[in-house]
Amino acid sequence: MRRVWAVVRREFVERVRKKSFWVMALLGPLFFAAVFLMPLLMSRGGGVKRLALVDRTTTTLGAVVAARLDSTQRFFVVRRLSGGASVEDSLAREVGLKSIDGFLVLSDSLTQTGVAQYRASNVSSLDDIGLLRETLGRLAERARLERAGVDPTMVARAQIRVSLDTKKITGGRTTEESAGQSFSLAYFMMLILYISLLLYGVQVMGSVIEEKTSRVIEVLVSSLKPFQLLLGKLLGVGAVSLVQFAIWGMSGRLLLGQRAALVSRMGGVDPEVGQVFQVPHVSGATALVFIAFFLGGFFLYSAMFAAVAATCSTEQEARQSQVPVTVLIMIAFFGSFATLANPESRLAVTLSLVPFTSPIATPARWAAGNLSALDVIASLALLLAGTLVVTWIAARIYRVGILMTGKRPNARELLRWIRTA
Amino acid sequence: MTAPILVLDRVTKRFAGHTAVDGLSLSVRAGVIFGLLGPNGAGKTTSIRVIMDIFQPDEGSVQLFGERAGRDHSARIGYLPEERGLYPRMRVLDVLVFLAEVKGVPRRAARLRALEWLDRLGLGDWRLRRVNELSKGMQQKVQFISTMLHDPDLVILDEPFSGLDPVNAQVMKDTVLELRRRGKTILFSTHIMEQAEKLCDELCIIARGKKLVDGALSDIKRTRGGHHLVIGFDGSAGGAQQVFADKGLVKRVDDYGQYAELELAAGADAQQILQRLVASGARLSRFELMEPSLNKIFIDLVGPEAARAEARPEGQAVHA
The missing domain is CATH 3.30.70.100 (Alpha-Beta Plaits)
Known part of the structure; x- marks a missing residue:
C-alpha cells in the first residue's frame, strides 16, 4: 500500500506544483462569475440611446411618448420633429454620422392599428426593443381606452398581474429555492461536471502517455503491479480534482457573497433578468450528491482514458483515439441539458440510470427536479457497478498496453488483451 | 559453491510470429558478475523482462532467491532497463525518492541515500534541477542511482555501457566491481565482448533465443577453441x-x-x-x-550472420 501511496503522492504533488493548476484554480471562479453576470451585463446594452422622434400624430401622443421614453433612462429623445419622407432620409444620415442612435416614427396608426417604425444603428438589443415595444403598447392602449371613455386606472387595477411565487419542495419540506435557482443550480452542476470529467480524464491520459513515451513505465512495472499503478494514478489525480473543487467552492462562495454589491455597482438591473440566474442554494445533500457522482464518473471515465492512452504510443495518437470517450461525456452533458426542463421524462430517467451518463444526469435531475434518496442510491449503485466493470476491463487493457509500442491494436487484439491479460 | 540466486528453467517466450526466448536455462550464483551475451535480437532483453516479471514466460519457470519469481522480489532487485527513462519534468531528487518509494523504501531513507549517491557520482549540485535539464550521460547516472537506492541483492543491468562516454563507462565499471565486493550479484547484458571479458565471472551466450554456451569465463575459454x-x-x-x-x-x-x-x-x-x-x-x-579472446569465441559460436547483425545500429533489431 505504501507503494500505491507513493504513486498517489507523486501524481498529486507534481500536478499541484504546476502553474496550470493555479491558473485553473483562479480562472475557474472568474469564468463562473462571468457566466453568472453575463445576462446582467448583456441586458444593460450600451448605455442611453439618443433618439429623434418623428411625430406625425394629430394628438398629444407624441409628446407623451417622448416624456415616457426619457423617464426610462434608457432612451433620451434628442428632438421631436414632424415632416415628410425626406426627414427620414436626413435622420438616417445622422444615424450614419453617429450624432443620434436612431429614430422613431409615430403616426395615428399607432393607436388605430398598432404600427410604428423604429430605425436605429443597432436593433439587436432585445431588451431595448422590448422596452420600446412595451412603452408604446401601454401608451397606445391607454389612448384607446381614453377615447372609448374608460378610466385607464380602473383597467390597470383590473389587470394586476399574478406573481407566481415558486419554491421547490424537497423531502416534504418547502425550501427557499425558487424555480430559477433550481435551474441555475442544475445548469452549473452539469457544466462543472462536464468540464471536470473531461479535464481530469485527459490529465490521467496524459500521465499514462508520459510514462509510456519517457519509458519510465518499465521501471515502474518492475516495482508495482500495473493495477497498483493505475489505482495510484486515479487516486492522485482524483485528489487534485477535489482540491480544485474546494478552491472553487470557497472562492465561489466568496464571489457570490459579494454578488449583490457587484451588481449594484454596475447600476440598476432588470429584476426579471436577475431572477433567471439567481444565487443557488447549495445544501449539504446536494454537495454530497455532486461529489459522489463526480467521483464515480471520474473513475469510470479516467479508467477509460487510461486504457485509451495505454494503447497509444504518442500524445497525438492518444488525442485522436480519445474521441469515443469524449463523445460519451458529451452525450451525457447534452442529453442531460435537453432533459433539464422535464426531469421526469423517460429519457431523463434512462440517462440517470446508465452509468456512462448518470454522473452528469443524476446530479442535474437532483438539482432541477426532486429525486428521492432511493432514486439517487439506485443510480449510484448502477454507476458503481459500471465503474467496477469498466475499470476491470480498462486495467487489463492497461497492463498489456503500457509495454507495447508501435501499431495500435485493433478490436480483435484488444479483446485478446482483455481475455489473456 | 553458493546456492544460485537466480535460476531460469527452460524458459520460452513467444511473440506473435516469432520465439524470442527458446527454452533458456541458466543459473546465477550469488556474489558473481554474470554476463548475458548475445547479438542484437538474441533475446537478452526479453529474458531480462521475464526475470523481472514484466513478461510472463509461455513455458518454463524463473526462480529468484530460491523462490518462485514475482514482483514480491522486486524490492531485492535493482533494474536498469535497456530503454532508459525518467520523468522529464520532475526534479532529480524527487524522481529518485519516488522510484525508491515504489520499491518500498521509506521516504526519509530514500532521500538520504539519494543525496549520498548523487554526491558520489558528482551530481550533488543538480539535485533540484529538472531531469530534462540534464545531459544524457547525467540522466543515465541518475537512472543508475535509482537502481541502487533500495540496496538490492541482485542488480540487473540491461546494456549498462551503451551510450556512456569512456569516463562514465569507467565509473559504471568501478561501481559494478564495488557492488560485487559488497557481496551483491550483478547480471548484465551486453553485446560488447571486451567489456564482458574484463568484468564477467560467469556468462551465458545466447543467439536467436537459444543458449549456446554458459559457465565460468575461464572454463569457457579453456573448452572453446x-x-x-x-x-x-x-x-x-x-x-x-x-x-x-x-x-x-x-x-x-x-x-x-x-x-x-x-x-x-x-x-x-x-x-x-x-x-x-x-x-x-x-x-x-x-x-x-x-587463450582465444571472448570475441573470437563469440563470433565462432554465433556465426558470421550474427557478426553482421552486430554491426547494425544499436537498438534496431531489439524486440520488445
Missing part, C-alpha cells in the same frame, strides 16, 4: 623435441628453434608441459598460455 601455448627458449631447448612429440599433450607444433607455438591436445594441461620442459633441461625465457 584450442589452447595455444607460446614458448621462448633462452639458449638451450633441452629435450623439448620429445615433449612436443607427445600426442597426449600437443596436437600441433610450430617450432622455430628458439621459439615455438603449440596447440594443446584436448584435455592437456599446460602446467604438465612446463614441468616436462624444465625437467628435460630446457631454459625458458617465455611461457605463455594464449
Whole structure:
C-alpha cells in the first residue's frame, strides 16, 4: 500500500506544483462569475440611446411618448420633429454620422392599428426593443381606452398581474429555492461536471502517455503491479480534482457573497433578468450528491482514458483515439441539458440510470427536479457497478498496453488483451 | 559453491510470429558478475523482462532467491532497463525518492541515500534541477542511482555501457566491481565482448533465443577453441623435441628453434608441459598460455550472420 501511496503522492504533488493548476484554480471562479453576470451585463446594452422622434400624430401622443421614453433612462429623445419622407432620409444620415442612435416614427396608426417604425444603428438589443415595444403598447392602449371613455386606472387595477411565487419542495419540506435557482443550480452542476470529467480524464491520459513515451513505465512495472499503478494514478489525480473543487467552492462562495454589491455597482438591473440566474442554494445533500457522482464518473471515465492512452504510443495518437470517450461525456452533458426542463421524462430517467451518463444526469435531475434518496442510491449503485466493470476491463487493457509500442491494436487484439491479460 | 540466486528453467517466450526466448536455462550464483551475451535480437532483453516479471514466460519457470519469481522480489532487485527513462519534468531528487518509494523504501531513507549517491557520482549540485535539464550521460547516472537506492541483492543491468562516454563507462565499471565486493550479484547484458571479458565471472551466450554456451569465463575459454601455448627458449631447448612429440599433450607444433607455438591436445594441461620442459633441461625465457579472446569465441559460436547483425545500429533489431 505504501507503494500505491507513493504513486498517489507523486501524481498529486507534481500536478499541484504546476502553474496550470493555479491558473485553473483562479480562472475557474472568474469564468463562473462571468457566466453568472453575463445576462446582467448583456441586458444593460450600451448605455442611453439618443433618439429623434418623428411625430406625425394629430394628438398629444407624441409628446407623451417622448416624456415616457426619457423617464426610462434608457432612451433620451434628442428632438421631436414632424415632416415628410425626406426627414427620414436626413435622420438616417445622422444615424450614419453617429450624432443620434436612431429614430422613431409615430403616426395615428399607432393607436388605430398598432404600427410604428423604429430605425436605429443597432436593433439587436432585445431588451431595448422590448422596452420600446412595451412603452408604446401601454401608451397606445391607454389612448384607446381614453377615447372609448374608460378610466385607464380602473383597467390597470383590473389587470394586476399574478406573481407566481415558486419554491421547490424537497423531502416534504418547502425550501427557499425558487424555480430559477433550481435551474441555475442544475445548469452549473452539469457544466462543472462536464468540464471536470473531461479535464481530469485527459490529465490521467496524459500521465499514462508520459510514462509510456519517457519509458519510465518499465521501471515502474518492475516495482508495482500495473493495477497498483493505475489505482495510484486515479487516486492522485482524483485528489487534485477535489482540491480544485474546494478552491472553487470557497472562492465561489466568496464571489457570490459579494454578488449583490457587484451588481449594484454596475447600476440598476432588470429584476426579471436577475431572477433567471439567481444565487443557488447549495445544501449539504446536494454537495454530497455532486461529489459522489463526480467521483464515480471520474473513475469510470479516467479508467477509460487510461486504457485509451495505454494503447497509444504518442500524445497525438492518444488525442485522436480519445474521441469515443469524449463523445460519451458529451452525450451525457447534452442529453442531460435537453432533459433539464422535464426531469421526469423517460429519457431523463434512462440517462440517470446508465452509468456512462448518470454522473452528469443524476446530479442535474437532483438539482432541477426532486429525486428521492432511493432514486439517487439506485443510480449510484448502477454507476458503481459500471465503474467496477469498466475499470476491470480498462486495467487489463492497461497492463498489456503500457509495454507495447508501435501499431495500435485493433478490436480483435484488444479483446485478446482483455481475455489473456 | 553458493546456492544460485537466480535460476531460469527452460524458459520460452513467444511473440506473435516469432520465439524470442527458446527454452533458456541458466543459473546465477550469488556474489558473481554474470554476463548475458548475445547479438542484437538474441533475446537478452526479453529474458531480462521475464526475470523481472514484466513478461510472463509461455513455458518454463524463473526462480529468484530460491523462490518462485514475482514482483514480491522486486524490492531485492535493482533494474536498469535497456530503454532508459525518467520523468522529464520532475526534479532529480524527487524522481529518485519516488522510484525508491515504489520499491518500498521509506521516504526519509530514500532521500538520504539519494543525496549520498548523487554526491558520489558528482551530481550533488543538480539535485533540484529538472531531469530534462540534464545531459544524457547525467540522466543515465541518475537512472543508475535509482537502481541502487533500495540496496538490492541482485542488480540487473540491461546494456549498462551503451551510450556512456569512456569516463562514465569507467565509473559504471568501478561501481559494478564495488557492488560485487559488497557481496551483491550483478547480471548484465551486453553485446560488447571486451567489456564482458574484463568484468564477467560467469556468462551465458545466447543467439536467436537459444543458449549456446554458459559457465565460468575461464572454463569457457579453456573448452572453446584450442589452447595455444607460446614458448621462448633462452639458449638451450633441452629435450623439448620429445615433449612436443607427445600426442597426449600437443596436437600441433610450430617450432622455430628458439621459439615455438603449440596447440594443446584436448584435455592437456599446460602446467604438465612446463614441468616436462624444465625437467628435460630446457631454459625458458617465455611461457605463455594464449587463450582465444571472448570475441573470437563469440563470433565462432554465433556465426558470421550474427557478426553482421552486430554491426547494425544499436537498438534496431531489439524486440520488445
